[in-house]
Amino acid sequence: MKFLFDLFPVIFFFASFKIFEGQPQLAADWVSLILGSAGLDAAIAVKQGPILLATVVVILATALQIAWVWLRHGKVDKMLWISLVLVVFFGGLTLIFHDETFIKWKPTVLYWVFAIVLLFSATVLKKNLIRSMLEAQMQLPELVWRRLNLAWVVFFTALGVLNLLIAFAFNFSTETWVSFKLFGGTGLMLVFIVAQSLFLVKYIEEK
Numbered sequence: 723m724k725f726l727f728d729l730f731p732v733i734f735f736f737a738s739f740k741i742f743e744g745q746p747q748l749a750a751d752w753v754s755l756i757l758g759s760a761g762l763d764a765a766i767a768v769k770q771g772p773i774l775l776a777t778v779v780v781i782l783a784t785a786l787q788i789a790w791v792w793l794r795h796g797k798v799d800k801m802l803w804i805s806l807v808l809v810v811f812f813g814g815l816t817l818i819f820h821d822e823t824f825i826k827w828k829p830t831v832l833y834w835v836f837a838i839v840l841l842f843s844a845t846v847l848k849k850n851l852i853r854s855m856l857e858a859q860m861q862l863p864e865l866v867w868r869r870l871n872l873a874w875v876v877f878f879t880a881l882g883v884l885n886l887l888i889a890f891a892f893n894f895s896t897e898t899w900v901s902f903k904l905f906g907g908t909g910l911m912l913v914f915i916v917a918q919s920l921f922l923v924k925y926i927e928e929k
Contacts (some may be wrong), residue, residue: 729908731783731809736904739776743897749775753817762818773822773896780825781813801836808832822896826889829903833882837875844871860922870918877914881907 742749749771756778758764766774784806791798812828815821843849852871853862862870888894888902 729904730787731780731805732904732908734783735776735780736900738779739772739897739900742772742775746771753778757817763820766820770820770822773825773900774817774820776900777813777816777822777825781809784809804835805832808835823890826885826899829907830882830885830889833878833885837878837882840871840878841875844868862922870922873918881910884910 746768750766750768751771753771753774754764754766757766788798788802788806791802808828808831812824812831815824840851843851850867850871852874853867856870885902885907888906889899894902
């Protein structure tokens, strides 16, 4: 359930893009109204309408997600704050310059921030964050904890590179990238988690 909740902004991003993909003029009109109200350049090309409107939606959805977590639990995970900062920054640049390049970079930067935090914490601060999250459920040898942390670093780094390849290198359409953002990234994450679980199952303590 938490996994689906974490995907809340991405799902809304995908849904809004797909809904207005066939109505680009309506999307462009709405974005023009929003940007005009904010005192920004409201001259939107029709073909940019769906991706720009989806960008507005994902910013709002991320903010609402954090507001809900705050009201429900009284605190918000640092990673959610990082995600909000990045989506507001890159989403804002996308809307200001009417350029989808910025929002396409956001997932890569987020993945790489995760990778850097995990690596920096383990090598400099001598704190294995993966261990901190999982040690209550299982006991692992120190070497296995280090390898597990490194595996997540490599995974997030590779996922960031793959996002750039889909977004820019292979000349895929924006529609393809939007679908990859939800199904490709999420699917790879699930496969990685399942593979990791199969590797770690023998270490899980029986209650």
